[in-house]
Amino acid sequence: MASTVLQFDDVSVVRDGNTILDSVSWTVASDERWAILGPNGAGKTTMLQLAAAAMHPTKGTVEVLQERLGKVDVFELRPMIGFASTAMARRIPANETVKDAVLTAAYSVTGRWNEEYEGIDDRRAKRVLEEWGLEALADRRFGNLSDGEQKRVQIARAVMTDPELLLLDEPAASLDLGAREELVGLLGGYASSPSSPAIVMVTHHVEEIPRGFTHALLLREGRIVAEGPFAEALTSDTLSDAFGIPIELTEADGRYAARAASA
Numbered sequence: 001m002a003s004t005v006l007q008f009d010d011v012s013v014v015r016d017g018n019t020i021l022d023s024v025s026w027t028v029a030s031d032e033r034w035a036i037l038g039p040n041g042a043g044k045t046t047m048l049q050l051a052a053a054a055m056h057p058t059k060g061t062v063e064v065l066q067e068r069l070g071k072v073d074v075f076e077l078r079p080m081i082g083f084a085s086t087a088m089a090r091r092i093p094a095n096e097t098v099k100d101a102v103l104t105a106a107y108s109v110t111g112r113w114n115e116e117y118e119g120i121d122d123r124r125a126k127r128v129l130e131e132w133g134l135e136a137l138a139d140r141r142f143g144n145l146s147d148g149e150q151k152r153v154q155i156a157r158a159v160m161t162d163p164e165l166l167l168l169d170e171p172a173a174s175l176d177l178g179a180r181e182e183l184v185g186l187l188g189g190y191a192s193s194p195s196s197p198a199i200v201m202v203t204h205h206v207e208e209i210p211r212g213f214t215h216a217l218l219l220r221e222g223r224i225v226a227e228g229p230f231a232e233a234l235t236s237d238t239l240s241d242a243f244g245i246p247i248e249l250t251e252a253d254g255r256y257a258a259r260a261a262s263a
């Protein structure tokens, strides 16, 4: 049965006198895969930071994996959350091998000293590398990979710990068409598996929403414009509201495309 993974109640975030998020209420269940969309500066990354237990709200309450921020030791919570972003990728040393970049994600959870766990970690790393199309690159250095390959390593690292919540901040940004489609295809397979955790992905483009994703949250200036299953929350009207221009959304075979509506 699905459980609640994220619960935001009337959440506001104020920084330097600016209201970045304004009275946001949102619930994510374990079997849901969300895309967060909205213009630059709308507050998308701030939503992910709260979900990652990396930030506290100024007002309202945030529960992550049924633990309330402010009352839980975030260092216990964070190993259960996989987070892939460009900022996280910068922490991977350029000379680290792909295999180690993925495997080291497990150390904080299982402990490097325990030989029995090491075997389990090795086997899991091998499986994760295969799942994300990285097995042939296992001995290559992270810094020498293409952007697309590096993005896959970031995600493989984030899922290595078998998280209960996977957060992705613009996973397809800067990829060429082929690399984007490869990544979106892999994410689609992962999102479609019932054994995968809840997923929340921030993206700028509906074209990057993989098959298997189920829900959308649209933000504008820190406020929710629409949220819920795609059928109601991801439409030409909701996108037009979020971006402030008339947008025409089309869907074909589980993939989306958007463009300015012609007058």
Ligand SMILES: Nc1ncnc2c1ncn2[C@@H]1O[C@H](COP(=O)(O)OP(=O)(O)OP(=O)(O)O)[C@@H](O)[C@H]1O
Pocket: 015, 016, 018, 020, 038, 039, 040, 041, 042, 043, 044, 045, 046, 047
């Ligand atoms: N620590 C901070 N202090 C002041 N303002 C901040 C801080 N962090 C973020 N902001 C501002 O809050 C707003 C929302 O930022 P956020 O990064 O969440 O938006 P975003 O929707 O992810 O934007 P983008 O699409 O450009 O990545 C922006 O205007 C940003 O400048």
